[in-house]
Amino acid sequence: MEVIKGIKVIEGLNRGKFPYCNVVKVGKVVIDAGAGIDIMKKIRTNKLILSHLHPDHSSGAWLFKEILAPEGGKITLDSLANRFVTPDLVETWKKFVTAATGLRGFECERYEEGVIMEEPEIIAIPIKGHTADHHVFLIEQKVLFGGDVDLTPFGPFYGNPEADPYLFEKEIDKLLNFDFEVFVSAHSKPIFGKEEAVSKIVKFKNKIKEREDKILALLEEPKSIDEIVELSPIYGKKPYAKEMLDFFEKVMVEKHIKKLEREGKVREENGKYVKA
Ligand SMILES: [Zn+2]
Numbered sequence: 001m002e003v004i005k006g007i008k009v010i011e012g013l014n015r016g017k018f019p020y021c022n023v024v025k026v027g028k029v030v031i032d033a034g035a036g037i038d039i040m041k042k043i044r045t046n047k048l049i050l051s052h053l054h055p056d057h058s059s060g061a062w063l064f065k066e067i068l069a070p071e072g073g074k075i076t077l078d079s080l081a082n083r084f085v086t087p088d089l090v091e092t093w094k095k096f097v098t099a100a101t102g103l104r105g106f107e108c109e110r111y112e113e114g115v116i117m118e119e120p121e122i123i124a125i126p127i128k129g130h131t132a133d134h135h136v137f138l139i140e141q142k143v144l145f146g147g148d149v150d151l152t153p154f155g156p157f158y159g160n161p162e163a164d165p166y167l168f169e170k171e172i173d174k175l176l177n178f179d180f181e182v183f184v185s186a187h188s189k190p191i192f193g194k195e196e197a198v199s200k201i202v203k204f205k206n207k208i209k210e211r212e213d214k215i216l217a218l219l220e221e222p223k224s225i226d227e228i229v230e231l232s233p234i235y236g237k238k239p240y241a242k243e244m245l246d247f248f249e250k251v252m253v254e255k256h257i258k259k260l261e262r263e264g265k266v267r268e269e270n271g272k273y274v275k276a
Pocket residue numbers: 052054057130148
């Protein structure tokens with residue numbers, strides 16, 4: 001799909017939904033590598049740029065020679081697993097991502113915030129909170145590739161220990177001030193005009209507060225973190241990899257509860273949390 005002249009979006013498997021993503025091809029550069037291994041093999045060029053190291057964006061990176069990423073050096077399944085889950089889930093995580101996405105280890109060079117390529121012009125802008133290394137890209141001053149500010153109805157993901165929903169909330173706001181014509185999403189319908197993108201960005205960001213309110217409402221009666229996760233205020237359904245999705249939901253719930261506790265809206269009582 002041509003976004004504007006010279007910039008194409010290639011839709012990932014399963015319409016780019018997790019564990020795949022939509023990728024962008026601009027000139028001889030590909031941005032993100034999670035469209036599915038067979039698709040990535042077809043669009044392979046020498047040069048790849050990664051928005052961040054989540055497997056649904058980096059799974060096909062091993063097919064490329066030259067990789068620019070927010071982190072440099074050797075990236076292995078183990079280094080990623082240890083970053084994204086707790087030690088007890090490392091093997092489960094590795095099994096799931098290799099089977100689901102075809103991820104393998106790869107080596108990359110680090111890029112810094114700002115212009116990372118001049119021809120075509122690609123500017124890397126950190127939007128933290130989703131992960132510590134998440135970036136969006138402004139391409140040729142016209143196209144904004146939003147990475148995991150993906151505008152899906154699910155909303156923002158912050159299920160890794162390093163994530164921070166409230167930082168993500170602030171960072172997402174930055175996108176509203178950018179000058180762009182077209183927005184490209186990594187996981188939904190790929191292309192949005194500016195006006196639609198702006199309203200969807202606001203909706204997407206508001207999900208964080210909606211989840212907080214939902215969790216607070218559950219705490220009219222005392223509940224442990226596990227009891228909240230069982231009620232699943234964030235995912236609702238977990239049709240696959242339940243153990244891992246439960247972990248992600250637990251991390252997300254804990255981050256909300258910590259903040260509510262700091263604000264005095266929730267207090268802990270005998271290992272359970274209750275509205276103050
Ligand atoms: Zn991600």
